[in-house]
Amino acid sequence: MNIEKGKKNKRFDSNRRVLRKGESQRKNGTYDYRWVGPDGVRHAVYAPTLEELRDLEKEIVIDEHDGIKTETKKLTVNNVFDTWCDLKRGLKDNTFKNYLYMYNNYVRDNFGKNRIADIKKSDVKRFYNSLADERMLSISTIDTIHNVLHQVFDLAVDDNCIRSNPTDKMLKELKQAHDFEIKERKALTADEQRLFLDFLKRTPQYNHWYPLFAVMFGSGMRIGEVSGLRWCDIDMEEGIIDINHTLVYYSTGKGKKCKFAINTPKTKKGYRKIPMMDFVKEAFLLEKANQEETGITCQVTIDCYTDFIFVNRFGSVQHYGTVNKAIRRIVRDYNDEALLKEENPVLIPNFSCHNLRHTFATRLCEADINLSVIQNVMGHKEIKTTLEIYTHVTEAKKRQEVNTLETMFAWT
Numbered sequence: 001m002n003i004e005k006g007k008k009n010k011r012f013d014s015n016r017r018v019l020r021k022g023e024s025q026r027k028n029g030t031y032d033y034r035w036v037g038p039d040g041v042r043h044a045v046y047a048p049t050l051e052e053l054r055d056l057e058k059e060i061v062i063d064e065h066d067g068i069k070t071e072t073k074k075l076t077v078n079n080v081f082d083t084w085c086d087l088k089r090g091l092k093d094n095t096f097k098n099y100l101y102m103y104n105n106y107v108r109d110n111f112g113k114n115r116i117a118d119i120k121k122s123d124v125k126r127f128y129n130s131l132a133d134e135r136m137l138s139i140s141t142i143d144t145i146h147n148v149l150h151q152v153f154d155l156a157v158d159d160n161c162i163r164s165n166p167t168d169k170m171l172k173e174l175k176q177a178h179d180f181e182i183k184e185r186k187a188l189t190a191d192e193q194r195l196f197l198d199f200l201k202r203t204p205q206y207n208h209w210y211p212l213f214a215v216m217f218g219s220g221m222r223i224g225e226v227s228g229l230r231w232c233d234i235d236m237e238e239g240i241i242d243i244n245h246t247l248v249y250y251s252t253g254k255g256k257k258c259k260f261a262i263n264t265p266k267t268k269k270g271y272r273k274i275p276m277m278d279f280v281k282e283a284f285l286l287e288k289a290n291q292e293e294t295g296i297t298c299q300v301t302i303d304c305y306t307d308f309i310f311v312n313r314f315g316s317v318q319h320y321g322t323v324n325k326a327i328r329r330i331v332r333d334y335n336d337e338a339l340l341k342e343e344n345p346v347l348i349p350n351f352s353c354h355n356l357r358h359t360f361a362t363r364l365c366e367a368d369i370n371l372s373v374i375q376n377v378m379g380h381k382e383i384k385t386t387l388e389i390y391t392h393v394t395e396a397k398k399r400q401e402v403n404t405l406e407t408m409f410a411w412t
Contacts, residue, residue: 013050032053073117077112077119077152078108080116080161081108088151092264093261094248101250102144102145103145121166124149124167125170129177142171142174143171187355187361188349188355192348193217193363196331197213199337205333208290214282215283215284216357218280220274221357222354223320227310228262231307231309234309236281241273242273243265245305246264247262247308248261260302261302267381269380287310299314300315327351331350362389371383371386374390
């Protein structure tokens with residue numbers, strides 16, 4: 001009798017297979033499994049076959065054992081990123097906006113739509129490869145995207161949405177698999193530096209640029225530091241430049257205009273005082289005299305900062321793109337002139353604002369200045385950065401010394 005009752009209580013699917021507790025077959029032939037989780041909330045999953053449904057049931061048991069929340073299974077990468085944005089603290093405003101820009105432009109509309117619980121390492125690798133191969137992004141851009149995604153997946157792990165972070169070690173693998181072209185930052189030689197500045201001095205078309213470039217060559221400041229410099233940041237009597245902020249130019253969002261903003265230096269080492277060499281001090285005085293003669297004064301206020309030293313003819317701060325364009329024109333015209341006047345001229349290679357910073361660091365290394373002093377003046381966060389420049393300079397000097405030695409044996 002009990003046996004008969006037990007048989008009557010059993011439920012079967014259309015193929016006469018016994019259905020377990022919580023399982024049922026739907027009218028369209030598919031299956032579902034319903035259960036109450038540890039949180040007391042009812043849940044359900046669906047599958048086209050009974051075998052697939054039972055695979056899902058096994059995953060549910062393992063998830064509950066590992067503390068993985070069932071309700072988070074439907075969360076997408078975008079959902080978790082938005083939560084990360086709401087919770088993230090301690091980032092500089094322009095850094096956060098850069099992260100937001102990168103995510104919205106390269107992640108949100110494709111990879112970001114995937115459910116975070118479904119993402120595997122192979123999916124991450126495939127996505128990173130597409131950024132490198134199809135969208136032709138540089139390694140530095142992919143590095144930024146990876147930095148954001150790694151933090152997003154870390155949050156998902158911490159919230160028991162997933163067991164492990166699928167982006168772990170993925171960037172290292174990408175670098176090993178792709179031959180990314182890393183452009184070496186080159187410094188101008190002492191002769192190239194002298195020729196560039198001399199050309200500015202004697203060329204009416206360009207001599208208004210001399211003070212800015214003289215200061216950059218003689219201080220090693222980043223373009224954002226020098227363009228954000230105010231008259232109150234320099235002490236002419238003591239001969240000190242006080243670096244306490246930087247000018248940034250960033251996108252305010254997809255399809256929106258860019259704008260200037262004031263930000264703190266990148267790191268604590270970025271706060272520093274740079275001693276002025278005499279020609280740097282003279283450059284500041286020349287800029288002051290030029291502005292008094294032309295009547296040009298600063299006409300902008302950015303985040304309550306004003307009275308910027310280096311402004312254009314409209315009284316606005318100098319944009320790094322404009323400065324780089326000026327460099328290209330100056331180099332072009334100098335080289336054209338040199339080719340016409342000299343038989344074997346010294347030509348100046350094309351360079352950018354950052355090469356000026358690297359050039360200053362190189363001059364310091366060539367003068368055998370103490371490495372700690374160079375690190376402090378340059379505002380390098382890590383001594384490793386300073387050592388890389390020093391090593392490059394040392395190698396160049398070694399080659400030069402060997403070449404000199406070789407001439408001594410030319411008679412043999």
